Amino acid sequence: MSAADPSRPAVSFPEALSSREQWLEPFGWYREMRADSPVRYDADRELWDVFRYDDVKYVLDNDGLFSADPATAGFGEEIADSEGEPPPVFDTMLFADPPEHDRLRGVVAEFFSPRAINEQADRIRGLTERYLDDLNDEFDLVSELAYPMPVDVIAEMLGVPTDDRAMFKRWSDTLIERPEATTEAEMESFQQRQRETQREMSEYFSSLIETRRADPQDDLITAIIDAEVDGHRLSEREMVGFCTLLLVAGNITTTNLITNAMRCFTSRSGLFDEFRSGETELSTAIEEALRYRSPVQALFRVTTEPIDLGGREIPAGEGVVAWLGSANRDERMFDRPDEFVPDRQPNQHLSFGYGTHYCLGAPLARLEAKIALESLLERFETIEPVETDLRPIRSSFIYGVEKYPLRIR
Ligand code: HEM
Numbered sequence: 001m002s003a004a005d006p007s008r009p010a011v012s013f014p015e016a017l018s019s020r021e022q023w024l025e026p027f028g029w030y031r032e033m034r035a036d037s038p039v040r041y042d043a044d045r046e047l048w049d050v051f052r053y054d055d056v057k058y059v060l061d062n063d064g065l066f067s068a069d070p071a072t073a074g075f076g077e078e079i080a081d082s083e084g085e086p087p088p089v090f091d092t093m094l095f096a097d098p099p100e101h102d103r104l105r106g107v108v109a110e111f112f113s114p115r116a117i118n119e120q121a122d123r124i125r126g127l128t129e130r131y132l133d134d135l136n137d138e139f140d141l142v143s144e145l146a147y148p149m150p151v152d153v154i155a156e157m158l159g160v161p162t163d164d165r166a167m168f169k170r171w172s173d174t175l176i177e178r179p180e181a182t183t184e185a186e187m188e189s190f191q192q193r194q195r196e197t198q199r200e201m202s203e204y205f206s207s208l209i210e211t212r213r214a215d216p217q218d219d220l221i222t223a224i225i226d227a228e229v230d231g232h233r234l235s236e237r238e239m240v241g242f243c244t245l246l247l248v249a250g251n252i253t254t255t256n257l258i259t260n261a262m263r264c265f266t267s268r269s270g271l272f273d274e275f276r277s278g279e280t281e282l283s284t285a286i287e288e289a290l291r292y293r294s295p296v297q298a299l300f301r302v303t304t305e306p307i308d309l310g311g312r313e314i315p316a317g318e319g320v321v322a323w324l325g326s327a328n329r330d331e332r333m334f335d336r337p338d339e340f341v342p343d344r345q346p347n348q349h350l351s352f353g354y355g356t357h358y359c360l361g362a363p364l365a366r367l368e369a370k371i372a373l374e375s376l377l378e379r380f381e382t383i384e385p386v387e388t389d390l391r392p393i394r395s396s397f398i399y400g401v402e403k404y405p406l407r408i409r
Contacts, residue, residue: 012179013396014042014049023392024401026297027338030326039310047319048312053330053350055310059301059322060354066301066320068357069095073302073317080195087198088241089175094249094357101356107227107234108242109360111157111220117363120153124368127152128375138386141404145376146258147251150368154250158243159219160208167204171197172252178396205243206236220246253295254365256393256400258372261289263404264340265373266385271342275377282377285342286369291349292340297325298397299353324350325399380408 016022016029033040033051040049050056059066071090080086089095093104110116131145148165155162174197179190209225216222224242227234234242265271265285274280301320306313314320328349329337352359359365376383386405393400 012045015044020392023399024390026325027329030323030329031331031338033323034326034330039312039314041312041314047321048314050309050320050322051326051330052310053327053333056322056324056327056350057354058309059320060299060350060357063097063101063356065304065307067097067304068101068301069097070300070302070319071095072304073319075300075302075319085237087194087244088202088237089198089244089248090241091235091238092241092245093360094245098356103229104238104242105360107224107229108220108246111223112360112364114363117367120157120364121367121371123156124149124153124371125375128371132375132379135408137409138405138407141262141406142255142259142400142402145372146255146262146404149372150254150258150365151247151251153364153368154246157220158246159212159217159221160243160247164204168247168251171201172248175248176252176393176395176398178394180394201244202240205240208243209236209239249359250361250364252398253361254368256295256398257286257290257365257369259400259404260293260295261286261369261373262376262383262406263385263401264289264292265342266383266406267340268342272377272383274342280342282374283366283370284345284347286366286373287347287349288340288342288344290351291328291334291344291347293399294325294328294349294351295399296351296353296397297399298323300397324353376408382407382409 014029017026022029030051033049038050038052039055041047042049050059069090071086093101096104127149128145131149135144147169151165151168152162155165155168174193177190177193179187208221212219212221213225216225221239221243224234224239271280271285275282275285299322301322303314303316303318303320305316308314327333328351331337333348334344352362352365384407386407388403388405390404391402393402
């Protein structure tokens with residue numbers, strides 16, 4: 001199977017989750033799949049799905065058998081540019097296998113260590129307070145805080161102008177979009193949008209890299225330019241890929257952690273007082289929100305050889321979707337998996353992945369979510385959701401809602 005193959009189906013998402021309601025609450029379907037078809041082949045999508053905790057962990061922990069590089073089986077070619085090159089983000093650690101992966105990750109790892117991140121706490125608090133100052137009694141949590149704050153943080157770390165955040169949002173939304181095309185023309189238009197966004201991002205970052213080369217600063221872009229991997233500088237394409245990855249990975253996921261956590265918290269009356277009195281630890285509840293409504297529901301891998309998993313034999317070169325969102329609700333691993341238990345411990349959720357590609361930004365995401373939620377709790381006595389029709393984000397792997405209106409006093 002190859003993306004270049006015109007017979008490859010345009011469907012990227014399971015039929016069972018295709019409606020808005022189903023994608024807002026996919027957990028019942030996951031439960032059925034864990035029981036009846038824990039590893040299954042979906043002929044419509046020509047992909048394998050893996051649902052149980054142990055199997056998902058196995059996929060992520062064995063990068064020799066499950067490659068993170070979609071190009072190994074031709075995936076991604078459909079959004080190649082006019083020179084036939086796949087998007088630069090495909091040249092990043094996220095889509096690289098060891099040993100190349102480890103070399104690329106090493107370029108920026110020190111910037112994301114827990115120590116380096118903790119040094120940013122005051123700056124993150126300051127940014128958060130500025131957004132809180134501007135809130136009305138009724139506001140949308142997504143657009144007024146959960147999106148702009150994490151974007152400002154990563155943009156400042158990278159050294160890109162925070163004023164461009166509306167453009168970054170448009171780019172991120174396109175990159176995580178789920179193709180809902182049913183005809184070839186619709187699919188072509190979707191792919192065209194993807195290519196166009198990739199082109200805009202490449203131009204934007206190339207010009208920024210140029211500027212920084214002439215005038216180095218104490219920021220991530222300068223570190224990426226100066227980095228040497230095996231005695232070589234990164235190519236321009238790799239640098240652009242790095243910037244794209246950090247900018248997108250660093251915002252849309254954290255936005256959804258903050259919003260999903262707030263959705264969980266407001267569903268439990270009295271929980272805000274428990275946080276304030278110290279009866280329940282906010283950080284523990286954030287971990288549970290990560291498990292219960294994971295911002296990343298699914299990860300993609302490609303088999304490198306035939307593999308037995310869950311009683312099925314998956315041939316080599318096949319696309320495999322590891323459902324983190326389902327693993328996190330697996331009754332074999334968690335007691336009362338479908339209940340939000342704010343003080344749940346231990347809580348070995350897979351929301352930041354597992355193994356080689358374990359999220360580089362996890363310490364940053366945890367700190368940003370803690371500061372955002374803590375600051376809201378400190379400043380406002382009452383925080384309640386405004387009754388509304390929640391719309392899930394249109395993506396095949398990112399999970400959250402487009403808007404989450406709140407009323408505060
Ligand atoms: C990798 C989730 C925030 C940067 C990952 C992976 C997951 C994940 C599941 C594994 C991908 C895979 O195995 O294919 C999340 C969630 C976040 C979050 C749920 C917020 C709640 C961030 C932030 C940054 C970041 C804030 C940085 C600014 C990365 C990078 C990788 C990664 C660079 C690739 C690591 C590698 O390939 O070695 N993230 N992420 N993430 N994340 Fe995050």
